[in-house]
Amino acid sequence: MTTTTDLEYKxxxxxxxxxFQEDTIQSLNDALISQQDQLMTLQKQMAALAKKMKAIQPSDSLASLDDETPPPHY
Structure with missing residues (x-):
């Protein structure tokens, strides 16, 4: 039989x-929110870079690099 003191201790x-569990859950939630914000920022940056890459037209100097003969050591 358990005493009242034992029950109070338990x-x-x-x-x-x-x-402690509530504190851990809150810490994990805060970390998840921070990572979600970072992910959204990275996705926006990637979309902007993809848009810029599509807008870039090859210049004549870049096209001429493809037509150059390889260096003599090849």
Whole structure:
């Protein structure tokens, strides 16, 4: 048979564990929110870069590089 003191100790222990778990969950939630913000920023940057890449037209100097003969050591 458990005494009242034992039950109080067990309840206090459970309350302590619960407090630590709630803190851990909040920390994980904060980290997830931060990572989601970073991901959204990166996605926007990637979309902007893709748009710029599509807008770039090959210049005559870049096209002429493809037509050049290889160096003599080839």
């Amino acid at each position: 309840i206090a222990d459970l309350e302590t564990q619960l407090a």
